Amino acid sequence: MRLVMLGPPAAGKGTQARLLAERLKVPHVASGDLLRDGVRHRTPLGMQAKSYMDRGNLVPDELVLQLIDERLQKPDAQAGFILDGFPRTVAQAEALAKRLQARGVALDKAIELMVPDEEVVKRISGRRTCRNCGAMYHTIFDPPRNVNVCNACNGELYQREDDEEGTVLMRIEVYKANTRPLSEHYERTGLLARMDGVGRPDEISRRILSVLDDTRAQPAAPARAKGGA
Numbered sequence: 568m569r570l571v572m573l574g575p576p577a578a579g580k581g582t583q584a585r586l587l588a589e590r591l592k593v594p595h596v597a598s599g600d601l602l603r604d605g606v607r608h609r610t611p612l613g614m615q616a617k618s619y620m621d622r623g624n625l626v627p628d629e630l631v632l633q634l635i636d637e638r639l640q641k642p643d644a645q646a647g648f649i650l651d652g653f654p655r656t657v658a659q660a661e662a663l664a665k666r667l668q669a670r671g672v673a674l675d676k677a678i679e680l681m682v683p684d685e686e687v688v689k690r691i692s693g694r695r696t697c698r699n700c701g702a703m704y705h706t707i708f709d710p711p712r713n714v715n716v717c718n719a720c721n722g723e724l725y726q727r728e729d730d731e732e733g734t735v736l737m738r739i740e741v742y743k744a745n746t747r748p749l750s751e752h753y754e755r756t757g758l759l760a761r762m763d764g765v766g767r768p769d770e771i772s773r774r775i776l777s778v779l780d781d782t783r784a785q786p787a788a789p790a791r792a793k794g795g796a
């Protein structure tokens with residue numbers, strides 16, 4: 568399965584993508600994680616991306632596409648993938664569709680998780696990430712056993728710079744301006760499945776899986792109909 572997760576920051580795309588990736592045995596590819604890796608390892612691309620990320624702006628398409636291209640060419644992504652955070656603009660979606668088409672494949676579905684703005688701010692302000700293994704926690708909804716210590720590896724938990732309140736509001740605006748048109752794009756191409764992103768992760772996961780079961784049950788659409796993905 569080749570899936571794209573859409574939705575505002577902290578809609579639960581990462582959580583759902585991880586659950587789906589495990590279930591479907593395909594990699595979870597998160598553009599934000601790939602970019603943060605580049606920043607951490609001070610790669611030339613990471614250094615160029617950093618200033619955009621710190622301000623909550625989108626990183627230029629050519630940089631993100633370069634990272635995604637490299638990742639999707641790896642052997643583990645040949646049978647499918649769950650994309651999280653990419654595409655974020657219609658231009659990125661079109662670039663992705665072209666690359667897939669060149670390989671004779673297409674996206675199966677774009678899943679959009681709908682979450683109101685005030686819920687986004689509440690979720691993000693409590694979000695903490697392990698510096699070592701990347702595990703995610705929430706100070707209220709999913710606290711670690713010991714304050715600021717990862718349950719899995721004892722790594723230190725930190726708040727991402729771009730999760731601070733001013734930047735979060737900026738990211739919501741950027742989402743509305745650039746990423747929302749994407750759901751219309753995928754709606755037009757018949758790939759969109761929109762669903763309520765508020766609820767327990769296992770409930771949301773069930774909603775997604777039932778949509779995917781329906782997708783698999785349907786006969787494959789002609790390649791041309793999916794080409795606009």
Ligand code: AMP
Binds near residue numbers: 623624628652
């Ligand atoms: P995320 O972890 O998905 O919230 O992404 C964190 C930051 O990385 C975003 O605020 C952007 O600055 C950048 N970023 C991630 N994915 C993309 C993308 N597909 N296009 C442009 N910028 C991106």
